[in-house]
Amino acid sequence: xxxRKQLFILAIALxxxxxxxxxxxxxxxxxxxxAIHYDVYERSQQTIHAVTIPHDSNYRLVPSVVGELQGIKxxxxxxxxxxxxxxxYFDPVNYKTTSYIVRDGKLVxxxxxxxxxxxxxxxxxxLGKILNRVELRQYLCQxxxxxxxxxHSVPVPDNCTLKAALGGGPGLLPQDTSVAEGFIAYQDxxxxxxxxxxxxxxxxxxxGITPEGDLILVMVAQQSQxxxxxxxxxxxxxxxxxxxxxxxxxxxxxxxxxxxxxDGQTFYGKxxxxxxxxxxxxxxxxxxx
Numbered sequence: 266x267x268x269r270k271q272l273f274i275l276a277i278a279l280x281x282x283x284x285x286x287x288x289x290x291x292x293x294x295x296x297x298x299x300a301i302h303y304d305v306y307e308r309s310q311q312t313i314h315a316v317t318i319p320h321d322s323n324y325r326l327v328p329s330v331v332g333e334l335q336g337i338k339x340x341x342x343x344x345x346x347x348x349x350x351x352x353x354y355f356d357p358v359n360y361k362t363t364s365y366i367v368r369d370g371k372l373v374x375x376x377x378x379x380x381x382x383x384x385x386x387x388x389x390x391x392l393g394k395i396l397n398r399v400e401l402r403q404y405l406c407q408x409x410x411x412x413x414x415x416x417h418s419v420p421v422p423d424n425c426t427l428k429a430a431l432g433g434g435p436g437l438l439p440q441d442t443s444v445a446e447g448f449i450a451y452q453d454x455x456x457x458x459x460x461x462x463x464x465x466x467x468x469x470x471x472x473g474i475t476p477e478g479d480l481i482l483v484m485v486a487q488q489s490q491x492x493x494x495x496x497x498x499x500x501x502x503x504x505x506x507x508x509x510x511x512x513x514x515x516x517x518x519x520x521x522x523x524x525x526x527x528d529g530q531t532f533y534g535k536x537x538x539x540x541x542x543x544x545x546x547x548x549x550x551x552x553x554x
Contacts, residue, residue, distance in 0.1 A: 299319050301324060302317050314484045316553070328368055334355075338531045350484060351525075359379070363376045365400060399515045400431060402427060404425040431549065433518065434516060441499070467520055468519055470525070481509055485534060487536045489541070493538070524545070
């Protein structure tokens with residue numbers, strides 16, 4: 266009788282052990298979330314929209330550019346994108362780019378062809394810096410897709426191919442490169458040039474990369490009830506992106522160009538003096554699809 270009881274108890278214990286082991290094994294093999302997710306941060310002076318693309322997802326971030334300007338919604342719907350954010354800088358007079366853009370391995374927008382940029386006498390002292398601003402790059406490295414944010418002059422890594430790139434600037438993380446890229450200039454320790462009002466509150470757009478390789482798009486919108494006192498400065502934008510785990514980040518064309526599209530909805534960053542949203546047509550975008 267005791268022998269039968271011992272066998273019974275042993276069988277129960279073995280069953281519990283096997284059940285626990287199988288459950289633990291199945292849980293350990295569960296994949297991490299690869300879904301894009303969208304977050305909103307409401308604050309007194311800004312509303313921040315953030316879209317995160319996990320590094321192990323099947324989604325890719327690709328630039329797109331047009332000859333004539335168009336709205337971000339038109340960009341996104343044309344390519345059936347799940348998300349998009351406004352891209353690099355452009356001249357609002359001749360609609361020509363002031364940022365480099367590479368798509369499918371080919372240079373599709375070259376700021377050196379923009380005569381209003383190249384021939385502008387006021388910009389001559391800064392032209393070398395303007396043509397060497399930071400860009401988001403997409404590499405194909407032995408069948409693996411990688412992203413980086415570097416100056417335009419940085420060589421492509423060995424065993425990698427440059428598949429896509431979009432210029433912006435300045436770099437926000439790991440350090441502010443506004444001076445090195447010609448956005449800010451000093452003379453006798455005083456600012457004599459601040460091309461995009463870096464330290465002022467404004468609508469902003471940016472893209473960042475985490476150490477794991479996740480991509481994060483951020484668009485900062487002004488508050489309609491505070492048209493002249495809302496938005497974010499670039500230093501504060503860098504600080505915020507750090508809280509998301511971003512270690513490399515660059516600013517995109519902001520102000521009236523700031524816009525983000527996600528899952529059928531379009532959000533605009535800039536407001537006019539009466540608090541109305543500004544829906545500006547733009548030259549380029551970063552698409553997620």
